[in-house]
Every structure is written in structure tokens, then in C-alpha cells.
Amino acid sequence: MYIPESFRVRDQHAIFSFIEQYDFATMITSIPGGNLAITHLPLLLNRREDPALLVGHVAEKNDHWRHFDGTTKSLAIFRGPHGYVSPTWYPNKPAVPTWNYAVVHVYGYPRLVRDRLATTAILASLVRKYEGPRPNPWQIEDLPPDFYREMVTRIVAFEMPIDKIDAKFKLSQNRTRVDRDGAARGLGIEGSQSAMDLQAFMLEDLNGNGEGE
Numbered sequence: 001m002y003i004p005e006s007f008r009v010r011d012q013h014a015i016f017s018f019i020e021q022y023d024f025a026t027m028i029t030s031i032p033g034g035n036l037a038i039t040h041l042p043l044l045l046n047r048r049e050d051p052a053l054l055v056g057h058v059a060e061k062n063d064h065w066r067h068f069d070g071t072t073k074s075l076a077i078f079r080g081p082h083g084y085v086s087p088t089w090y091p092n093k094p095a096v097p098t099w100n101y102a103v104v105h106v107y108g109y110p111r112l113v114r115d116r117l118a119t120t121a122i123l124a125s126l127v128r129k130y131e132g133p134r135p136n137p138w139q140i141e142d143l144p145p146d147f148y149r150e151m152v153t154r155i156v157a158f159e160m161p162i163d164k165i166d167a168k169f170k171l172s173q174n175r176t177r178v179d180r181d182g183a184a185r186g187l188g189i190e191g192s193q194s195a196m197d198l199q200a201f202m203l204e205d206l207n208g209n210g211e212g213e
Contacts, residue, residue, distance in 0.1 A: 001105050001166050006174045009104075009167035016052070018104055018167070019045050022080045025054075029067050029074040029110075037064040043076060044125055049161070054106060055113075055122050057157040065156040070111035074160060078104040081198040085172065089186030090179040100171050100183070100198060107164040113157035122157045171202045180206055 009015055023044065029037045039058055046053040054076055058065050068074075082101030087093075113119055124140060131137035140148060172180045180202065187199035 001103075001168060003166060003168045004174070007168050007170045009169050015104055015165055015167045016045060016047055018080060018102065019043075019054075019078050019106070022078050022102075022104075024078075026077040026079075027056075027064070027074055028077070029064060029072060031067050031072075037067055039064045042126065042130075043078075044122070044129065046159075051161045051163070054108065054160045054162065055125075055158070057119070057122060057155045060154050060156050062156075065112065065158060068110035068112050068156075068158045068160075070109050072109060073163075074108060074110050076106040076108075076160065078106070080104075080169075081194065081201045083187065083190075083192075083195050083198040085183050086186060089182045090175060091182050092176060092179050095175075095179075098170075098172075100202065102169045102171070102201060103167075105166040106160075106162055107166075108160040108162050110158045110160040113159055116152070119155070119157040120152060123152070123155075169201075169205060171205050173205075177206075 023042050025041060025043045027039045027041060027043070031037050039062060041056050041058060043054045043056045046055055080102035082099065085098045085100050087095035087097055113122065127138070127140055131139070143151075172183050175183070184199050184202045184206070187195040187202070190196075
């Protein structure tokens with residue numbers, strides 16, 4: 001991924017927090033025949049391991065898992081807020097249209113999780129993350145035991161030790177602070193949910209990193 005230095009993110013804590021927040025990933029693996037296996041799925045980050053791990057599962061009928069042999073490289077892409085930025089929002093001229101966005105690319109060599117207990121632990125972690133904040137969370141224990149055991153046989157769990165990370169937050173850092181403020185205001189006036197999400201992300205970055213270049 002092409003990353004100008006003004007857009008590169010090196011702070012590991014910020015990158016890991018991004019992965020945890022925007023955790024619906026696109027996973028890509030190069031397979032024999034010049035083809036690509038692509039799956040869209042939620043991935044959990046395990047920071048406790050060294051190196052850190054991404055963990056998840058796919059349907060047993062999804063052949064993507066057959067290439068998770070621990071030696072075949074894969075890429076997991078995590079995408080955050082993004083949107084169009086009009087040059088009219090920049091006080092300083094000249095300016096051209098652009099697209100602001102935040103993305104993290106994680107590379108590694110996925111391997112299968114064969115242990116049944118480890119597989120059910122991954123499932124339990126996913127349920128805790130997405131059901132935990134709900135007022136009346138659903139629980140795995142709500143399922144009939146035989147039904148749950150049958151469902152577990154229909155998935156394949158995996159983990160991917162993180163080998164390399166490229167993180168790019170393109171948030172108008174190549175413009176002056178007044179221009180970045182102008183872009184954030186413009187997104188607020190735009191008013192769509194995607195624009196507001198990008199505005200919030202830009203303001204968080206501005207408040208954390210101070211002046212632009």
C-alpha cells in the first residue's frame with residue numbers, strides 16, 4: 001500500500017484500537033492458479049500473544065480455510081470512516097477534490113485451530129464482544145447442547161500471527177490546520193452518517209496530533 005509519510009500511522013496502540021473498533025475485515029489469500037480467495041468476516045485481535053494474533057472462523061463449506069496452512073501469506077484489511085472532501089472546504093487555495101479514509105492492512109500466515117475447545121473459546125469471545133453490551137444479551141447457553149455441537153462442526157476456526165502491519169490515516173494532514181478544520185466543518189454540514197463518522201475521526205486525530213503540516 002502506498003503511504004506518504006504524513007499519512008502513516010506508527011503508534012501500535014492506536015493501530016490495535018482501530019482494528020478492535022473496525023473489526024469487520026476483508027481477508028485475501030493468494031491461491032494456486034493465480035486466483036485470490038476472499039472472505040469478509042469479523043476478526044478478533046488477541047494482544048496478549050507475542051506476536052499478536054487475529055482469530056476468527058469461516059464456514060466449513062468455504063474453501064478459503066484450506067489455504068490456512070501456516071505457510072501461505074494472507075492479508076486482512078480493516079477499513080474505518082471514509083468520504084469525499086470538497087476543495088471548497090479549504091480556506092487556502094488552490095485545492096483539489098480528494099477522498100479521506102483510514103485503513104489498516106495486516107499480513108500474516110494463517111493456521112487452522114484444530115482443537116475443539118480452542119474453537120469454542122473463539123466463538124465465546126465473539127459472542128461476548130457483540131452481545132455483551134446489549135441490555136439482554138444472547139448466550140451460547142441458550143442453545144440446545146446437541147444443536148450447538150452440530151453447529152460447531154460446520155465451521156473452521158483459525159488464527160493468524162501478525163507478521164506486518166501497514167496503517168494509513170489519510171485525513172488531510174498534508175494541509176494546514178485551518179484547512180483541516182475547514183474539511184471537518186464541511187463534513188459536518190454534509191450531514192450524512194458517513195460524513196459525520198469521518199468528521200468525528202478527523203477531529204479525534206486533530207485533537208490528538210495537533211497541527212497539520
